[in-house]
Amino acid sequence: MADPETLPSPSASTDSSSPPPDAWAAEYRRLLPQWESMHDSSKIAIPISISRVNQFDAARLDVEMSAMLKEQLVKVFSLVKPGLLFQYEPELDAFLEFLIWRFSIWVDKPTPGNALMNLRYRDERAAPITGKEVRTGLEGPGLSVSQKVLYCISTVGGQYIWSRLQSFSAFRRWGDSEQRPLARRAWGLVQHAEGLYRASSFFNLLLFLYGARYKTIVERILKARLVYESPNMNRAVSFEYMNRQLVWNEFSEMLLLLLPLLNSSSVKKFLLPFSKDKSASSSGDEADCPICRSSPSIPFVALPCQHRYCYYCLQTRCAATSSYRCARCNEIVVAIQRQGSS
Structure with missing residues (x-):
């Protein structure tokens, strides 16, 4: 049987487990910064982003x-x-x-x-x-x-x-x-x-x-x-149609700028091998003007290839460029002459 003097008394155990008298003050000082930060955060304005x-x-x-x-x-x-x-x-x-x-x-x-x-x-x-x-x-x-x-x-x-x-x-x-x-x-x-x-x-x-x-x-x-x-x-205006319109306007302006700079006869000669009716074009009427595709009333021939043209068509092409090439044979036209004249 244990000695009664060595057993802890109930009052002594109660005093050792109870918190100190100023424990609430220490806890208050510890939690005060957190409470102040939460209180101050409610004063911050809500950030909004306007487009x-x-x-x-x-x-x-x-x-x-x-x-x-x-x-x-x-x-x-x-x-x-x-x-x-x-x-x-x-x-x-x-x-x-x-x-x-x-x-x-x-x-x-x-x-x-x-x-x-x-x-x-x-x-x-x-x-x-x-x-x-x-x-x-x-x-x-x-x-x-x-x-x-x-x-x-x-x-x-x-x-x-x-x-x-x-x-x-x-x-x-x-x-x-x-x-x-x-x-x-x-x-x-x-x-x-x-x-x-x-x-x-x-x-x-x-x-x-x-x-x-x-x-x-x-x-x-x-x-x-x-x-x-x-x-x-949402906003009440949609700019999808406007964007498409702007794209087409810019594309049309680009074409209006580039098309006058292209030589139509050179483009036709370049695309001629890829055309489907290549045989029909090769067997076409040699008497027609290759530019306006009509029978010339006053036929003129290009020298030296001797192909028939309308006078107006051939004269304007030769005046526009000094090295005009024939629309049929792609040979440089040196001069023009009325057909049948020496």
């Missing part, structure tokens, strides 16, 4: 829509004095752009191109980051009143002022003026401003291709971003 092609296509469709409206408006003034409408072309473009802005962006609706591409403008400054309202990342209010007004001033007013300034400076010949240094200096400022704008537009294009956020400088300054209007709708 760059859709944004470019929407801008192109808006330009085409404005051109169609301008064409219809020009037809209205077709009976007016010629050249009168050309003087007010910047005002006409600004008026059409203002109409598109008034009935689209001002009333919180997408432009025609954006509507076809399922896009809308969103105020990126007021876009929600966290909360129950964020589900797809496309949520957010439209443009504010100040953004709409500044957008109209910068796009419609800016384009109008720039076009008028260019036409006025060209009409006054600021660049050719040598007696007025002020005009020459103003022309230099206009050229520098144009160069600076083009450089900044190019830099903004590179940023857009990288991040796909702001297509133009105005959108970047105003924080007006194009996002999808509906996450479950």
Whole structure:
């Protein structure tokens, strides 16, 4: 039987297995970084990717829509004095752009191109980051009143002022003026401003291709971003037919460029051995002109091969090239002579 003094007491075993009094504080300090990281992750905005092609296509469709409206408006003034409408072309473009802005962006609706591409403008400054309202990342209010007004001033007013300034400076010949240094200096400022704008537009294009956020400088300054209007709708324009049309147009232009450079008689001689009615062509009427395939009213012969031709056919071929070869025997025609004459 064991000695009672060597057996552990119940109180001693309980004290050795119980955690220390500050164990909860140590565990809290250990799990606090994980809890803070999970809490902070909910504040990160949902990354969304808007197709760059859709944004470019929407801008192109808006330009085409404005051109169609301008064409219809020009037809209205077709009976007016010629050249009168050309003087007010910047005002006409600004008026059409203002109409598109008034009935689209001002009333919180997408432009025609954006509507076809399922896009809308969103105020990126007021876009929600966290909360129950964020589900797809496309949520957010439209443009504010100040953004709409500044957008109209910068796009419609800016384009109008720039076009008028260019036409006025060209009409006054600021660049050719040598007696007025002020005009020459103003022309230099206009050229520098144009160069600076083009450089900044190019830099903004590179940023857009990288991040796909702001297509133009105005959108970047105003924080007006194009996002999808509906996450479950595709764009309404299909470019398959347009791509086929572009391919056929390029192919037809290539043919129109190359065909006049080809010698038809040489092509016929090259394809003659591959024709199926080779025997019929060889046994054809030697009295017919080999070019127009008709009986010559005033027959001429090619020298020295003595083959019959129409005078017009043979004369035009020999005048076109100095080394014309006979269409029958492929021999160089040295001269032409009327048949039966010495």
